[in-house]
Amino acid sequence: MITRRFWGLLLASALFFTACGKDEIPKPSGPVKHTMLLYMPGRSLLYPYYERNIEGIEKAVGTGAVRNGRILVCYQPDSYDHATLLEIGYDTKQRKAIRKELKIYETFHAENTTSVQELFADVQQLAPAESYGLTIGCHGAGWIPAGTPLVGSYRLKQPMPGALVTRATRNFGDAGHQLDISQLADAVAGLPYRFDYLIFDGCFMANIETLYDLRHAFDYVVASPCEIMGAGFPYERTTPHLFTGSNPDLAKVCHAFWYFYDQDWNTVSNNVRSGCISLAVMNELDALAAVVTEIQAGATREYDINTLQYYEGLTKHVFYDLDDYMRAICADENLYARFKEQLNRAFPEASRLHTPSFYSVYDTRMTTIKSYSGVTTSEPSQQFTAQHKGTSWYRRTHGVE
Secondary structure, eight states, X not given: OOOHXXXXXXHHHHHXXXXXXXXXXXOOSSOEEEEEEEEXXXXXXXXXXXXXXXXXHHHHHHTTOOOSEEEEEEEOSSOTTOEEEEEEEEETTTTEEEEEEEEEESSOOTTOXXXXXXXXXXXXXXXXXXXXXXXXXXXXXXTOOTTOOOOTTOOSSOXXXXXXXXXXXXXXXXXXXXXXXXXXXXHHHTSSSXXXXXXXXXXXXXXHHHHHHTTTXXXXXXXXXXXXXXXXXXXXXXXXXXXXXXXXXXXXXXXXXXXXHHHSGGGSTTOOSOOEEEEEEGGGHHHHHHHHHHHHTTOBOOOOGGGSOBOSXXXXXXXXXXXXXXXXHBOOHHHHHHHHHHHHHHSOGGGOEEOSEEEETTTTEEEEOSXXXXXXXXXXXXXXXXXXXXXXXXXXXXXXX
């Protein structure tokens, strides 16, 4: 007679063998060398861009490029109130990269410091490592606080009709779900571990106001001073450089980004030859601020704002090249030379890379780059002037207590 207990044992056996046949990522016996989190909040870039970014990482993992490391991805495929944390690893049985779900956040708000900090804390718990890195891929608009009122006819938020997709908006994240830079700094500061680097896969994030606020939060930051096309970073090419040698090679990450947009941009649909990138050495920013403070204290002169290099297609510009601005206002050649030397320490020349021009959704044009330091400032701008005077960078360099 076939009993209920027999059917229970049969079912249990079936489940056991089914579980053994599932896709599996080998679990490390202890901390790996390096764990990188790719955090992609929001949904406006979900399809096809976020999905292609994840596929790019899978291609890198599938070639065996990620050794003694782990890659986690957090994104919001279902709604703005939920988030999914995945691991992308190599299935040795199938000999391919797979996605493994690690955690579902039933209540997640990308604009909330607590939600973001919980995610970051889980990275250490779920994928312990000797070192950690963070990549944030989403819309961005530099230092400008979320919810800042528009000024006059200023249009930072709305692209021109027919514009190609870039990762530009007002602060970083989707509208209504944006996180300020100060919130990001707070989320990182409260962690029991440290991210060695931050890669910003969003527009306008290589601005001195943002970087100065984050100078104690990360050792290095890779970012763009202008818009990044919707395709974002070429993760298949950049990811391997984070898992080679004793430390991630961020200079090669910058080069891979630039080379893709300079040479291979047309391998992706709805793309153009527009890609600017730089590497910031964060412990050099205080020394940079000190030199700028000396210049601002009295070694300044009149200048023509219309001659400055800008990095967006707005009718009233917001992001200007920092070096071009300091060269224009500095009346002391020796002091400017000191600034230039410190700028090169803070932003190594080898990692300040750009295409001949950049694209902007705000005028749908390609603008020639004549001066490039890899970092911008909004001080010359006639927009958001009151908010800019409240930034830590402005207060430091103008002696405001």
